[in-house]
Amino acid sequence: MEYVKLxxxxxxxxxxxxxxxxxxxxxxxxxxRGRVALVRKFQEGELVxxxxxxxxxxxxxxxQACASACPCGVNAGELVAEFRCERKQEQGLxxxxxxxxxKLVPHPDxxxxxxxxxxxxxxxxxxxxxxxxxxxxxxxxALGRMEGLLPKLPAAPLRQTIxxxxxxxxxxxxxxxxxxxxxxxxxxxxxxxxxxxxxxTLGYKVVTPKDQKCCGAPNMLGHxxxxxxxxxxxxxxLFQSQELDFVVTDCGGCGAELKKYGHHLDGEAAATAxxxxxxxxxxxxxxxxxxxxxxxxxxxxxxxxxxxCHIAHCQGIRSQPRALINLIPGIDFRELPEADACCGSAGxxxxxxxxMSDRVLSRKVQNxxxxxxDYLVTSNPGCLLQLKKALAEATPPVxxxxxxxxxxxxLNA
Amino acid sequence: MEDSxxxxxxxxxxxxxxxxxxxxxxxxxxxxxxxxxxxxGAVVLPGTAEEISKVLALCNxxxxxxxxxxxxxNLSGGSISxxxxxxxxxxxxxxxxxxxxxxxxxxxxxxxxxxTLHREVEAKGLFYPPDPGSMNISTMGGNVAExxxxxxxxxxxxxxxxxxxxxxILPDGEVLKTGGKVVKDVAGYNLNQLLVSSEGTLGVFTxxxxxxxxxxxxxxxxxxxxxxxxxxALTVSHIIAARIIPxxxxxxxxxxxxxxxxxxxxGLPLDVDAVLLIEVxxxxxQVEEDAAGIRDICERHHCSFFQTAASxxxxxxxxxxxxVALSALARVRPTTILEDATVPRSCIAPMVKLIQDTAxxxxxxxxxxxxxxxxxxxxxxxxxxRNPDExxxxxxxxxxxxxxxxxxxxxxxxxxxxxxxxxxxxxxxVGESGLRVMRGIKGAFDPRGTLNPGKIF
Ligand SMILES: Cc1cc2nc3c(=O)[nH]c(=O)nc-3n(C[C@H](O)[C@H](O)[C@H](O)COP(=O)(O)OP(=O)(O)OC[C@H]3O[C@@H](n4cnc5c(N)ncnc54)[C@H](O)[C@@H]3O)c2cc1C
Ligand code: SF4
Ligand code: SF4
Numbered sequence: 001m002e003y004v005k006l007x008x009x010x011x012x013x014x015x016x017x018x019x020x021x022x023x024x025x026x027x028x029x030x031x032x033r034g035r036v037a038l039v040r041k042f043q044e045g046e047l048v049x050x051x052x053x054x055x056x057x058x059x060x061x062x063x064q065a066c067a068s069a070c071p072c073g074v075n076a077g078e079l080v081a082e083f084r085c086e087r088k089q090e091q092g093l094x095x096x097x098x099x100x101x102x103k104l105v106p107h108p109d110x111x112x113x114x115x116x117x118x119x120x121x122x123x124x125x126x127x128x129x130x131x132x133x134x135x136x137x138x139x140x141x142a143l144g145r146m147e148g149l150l151p152k153l154p155a156a157p158l159r160q161t162i163x164x165x166x167x168x169x170x171x172x173x174x175x176x177x178x179x180x181x182x183x184x185x186x187x188x189x190x191x192x193x194x195x196x197x198x199x200x201t202l203g204y205k206v207v208t209p210k211d212q213k214c215c216g217a218p219n220m221l222g223h224x225x226x227x228x229x230x231x232x233x234x235x236x237x238l239f240q241s242q243e244l245d246f247v248v249t250d251c252g253g254c255g256a257e258l259k260k261y262g263h264h265l266d267g268e269a270a271a272t273a274x275x276x277x278x279x280x281x282x283x284x285x286x287x288x289x290x291x292x293x294x295x296x297x298x299x300x301x302x303x304x305x306x307x308x309c310h311i312a313h314c315q316g317i318r319s320q321p322r323a324l325i326n327l328i329p330g331i332d333f334r335e336l337p338e339a340d341a342c343c344g345s346a347g348x349x350x351x352x353x354x355x356m357s358d359r360v361l362s363r364k365v366q367n368x369x370x371x372x373x374d375y376l377v378t379s380n381p382g383c384l385l386q387l388k389k390a391l392a393e394a395t396p397p398v399x400x401x402x403x404x405x406x407x408x409x410x411l412n413a
Numbered sequence: 414m415e416d417s418x419x420x421x422x423x424x425x426x427x428x429x430x431x432x433x434x435x436x437x438x439x440x441x442x443x444x445x446x447x448x449x450x451x452x453x454g455a456v457v458l459p460g461t462a463e464e465i466s467k468v469l470a471l472c473n474x475x476x477x478x479x480x481x482x483x484x485x486x487n488l489s490g491g492s493i494s495x496x497x498x499x500x501x502x503x504x505x506x507x508x509x510x511x512x513x514x515x516x517x518x519x520x521x522x523x524x525x526x527x528x529t530l531h532r533e534v535e536a537k538g539l540f541y542p543p544d545p546g547s548m549n550i551s552t553m554g555g556n557v558a559e560x561x562x563x564x565x566x567x568x569x570x571x572x573x574x575x576x577x578x579x580x581x582i583l584p585d586g587e588v589l590k591t592g593g594k595v596v597k598d599v600a601g602y603n604l605n606q607l608l609v610s611s612e613g614t615l616g617v618f619t620x621x622x623x624x625x626x627x628x629x630x631x632x633x634x635x636x637x638x639x640x641x642x643x644x645x646a647l648t649v650s651h652i653i654a655a656r657i658i659p660x661x662x663x664x665x666x667x668x669x670x671x672x673x674x675x676x677x678x679x680g681l682p683l684d685v686d687a688v689l690l691i692e693v694x695x696x697x698x699q700v701e702e703d704a705a706g707i708r709d710i711c712e713r714h715h716c717s718f719f720q721t722a723a724s725x726x727x728x729x730x731x732x733x734x735x736x737v738a739l740s741a742l743a744r745v746r747p748t749t750i751l752e753d754a755t756v757p758r759s760c761i762a763p764m765v766k767l768i769q770d771t772a773x774x775x776x777x778x779x780x781x782x783x784x785x786x787x788x789x790x791x792x793x794x795x796x797x798x799r800n801p802d803e804x805x806x807x808x809x810x811x812x813x814x815x816x817x818x819x820x821x822x823x824x825x826x827x828x829x830x831x832x833x834x835x836x837x838x839x840x841x842x843v844g845e846s847g848l849r850v851m852r853g854i855k856g857a858f859d860p861r862g863t864l865n866p867g868k869i870f
Contacts, residue, residue: 027437029432
């Protein structure tokens, strides 16, 4: 890690009020400024990698709210992640990590096969039995948490059911590649179907290559740089072999990662060209606002919007989703307090750090309740998972949907 | 620090809120002051005034020093413990106790963040004017201890002008109540005002009652470009001389403009020597008249562009740009040494010129911005702490700048406090008698020297 990146932090504290873990604890060690200081002092040899040290460093959600807030251009979250990666490269992956990150995640069919028993489990009613008997309590707690978060899975992942080419409706305006994303395809296939339908309704031919692999974000999270590079190279080659105007994704996490391929592959021309073509669905739709507006029908509902970290902080997309929601006639849009604060999902953070995740989440839930909205709109599968569950259990319950599902609702109203 | 002492602390504030691991101590060894660092012996985060009182009594009795801390955003080393003592952070004490709409006062615990108070009182149509650039981070206790000023200081004054009452825990754990909600009070020495700007050396504030005023009905924000620095500085003096008192009259020089624009993208010009950010507020008719008067003066001083914010959003964007000025400057070089030279407002032009000449003389990059309306300038030297020669030159340059400031009838700090950073200049400013009286006051409050030793003098 470049030392100068660490000493650029002038400790002004501008990041403190934006950091979810600082807001919960008021501790310097749980603040961006403190995290930079920890890593810096480690590099200077003043601190060692003790258990406490690792605990502090791993409490960071990597939500990058600090990066948006820092006027000096310091990115505490990224520095911490980089630090963890460097340590990981020295240690190597564990057997379990190797199994998941190298043998499972990069192979969509294996991933889909692995979740098949879950589909069965949910659909045979076994889930109800297990839940009502409280059997989850005997599972290791992480598994139990994961099980609890899962909504009802679709009958089949979208990757298996969607056709490679979805033609444009009416006159064709352009061709876009659709990047599926593992969790979107596996769990939120209906939202992704809505994305594809919206694009084709607006005149885009949508190409969805079946061979595409995971974007590599889980490898990044697992600090597996080599795995990340493999994914980047594969997807770049696959999509660059087609004649595409844009590569569109409706997953904030994938979008943020795909836009960094150029950087991950050290500025390789093809990867950089690929990255510059990547658009979040809201970016594309926002350019079509005029056309879309004529097609949307009234929805008399109260809606609020949660900014996923990977959309707002990593990609700087804030105004487009709001503008799109406001296109819908009759909609009552209410701004969410602290809308761009992390919901606590943060990859696998909600499983690894349940206590902090719950604290961050409950702040989000309270803020949603303050708006009085019936629907919370967002556009990242991690947020959808986390918020769907929490807001279904809130009183009154709030429905959580993807931005494209909301727009489709209005199209079909 | 001994385990038994840590244990005694955690018996008072709870284990969770008593920190003594090396990682935590390292993270409480700094504040926003450049170059200064030192590790405390322990950190506590008490949740109530009673806990603070007990911590102080314990430390006072055992000879352990205590350094109060809010959010650690001060720029004079005030919240760093230099003698391995206890750092006492007030952030958990963040309740708004009362907003009294009949008496126009607000009473808050001192860990409340300044902008939170703004939001709460403005929701009731009231106004708490002090708004330091750090208002989204700093605590009310820190503001009182440093007597913080802000962008609205020119018209509305600084923290001191709003503090009506304080609840303070003295070093021996006793509670001292000063002032209150009465508007007039001349009973004895004005301890309230003495405590404001005491920099954590006399007592720990746990509650503050501040004066509120009605929220101004209207406001207008203007941004003016000046190709020449002299003209901008003269404009400031002439606006005041014309008896127009804007709420805000801020100055940014070329170096600062570039850095802020790089970060905030608000459309600042990159080809001018200076911009002024001006805000007028009050009765709508008065606002119109003042804005027109200001425009006239700016044009007479050859401004190249005059923009009035079209919407509240645009106005907010411009004000935010000014608030991030300091941090944005830090993008250029890793170490930013910020100063707080304050001169009578008629001396703004010669002062800015002197700063630029000094920068040239010592071959340094110095950006200047500040509350020009009250003569409070922040020459900011952009350096690299890994270059000792450059750092040495920076300190020499500031030495000269301060000599000139004092010679012009100015002061070595307008709002950041003396702390450790400005200690060496204080005797020049207040003289032997000043120091003697200040030491006497310290002795009366804190005979054992428990609180924040080594600061101010
Ligand atoms: C980006 C930036 C912009 C700034 N802009 C301004 C500005 O415009 N105007 C301005 O005046 N300052 C400004 N400052 C300086 C700083 O923010 C203020 O001095 C602020 O009041 C400090 O508040 P804090 O809560 O961070 O206090 P700290 O920094 O934690 O403490 C400051 C001092 O107060 C003492 N203290 C804190 N709490 C208490 C308490 N409860 N009882 C007794 N003593 C206490 C501490 O011992 C210390 O000496 C700025 C700083 C930064 C980093
Ligand atoms: S990370 Fe940025 S915002 Fe936070 S203290 Fe450092 S410089 Fe300031
Ligand atoms: S990435 Fe998020 S949690 Fe981590 S330091 Fe930044 S703001 Fe805090």
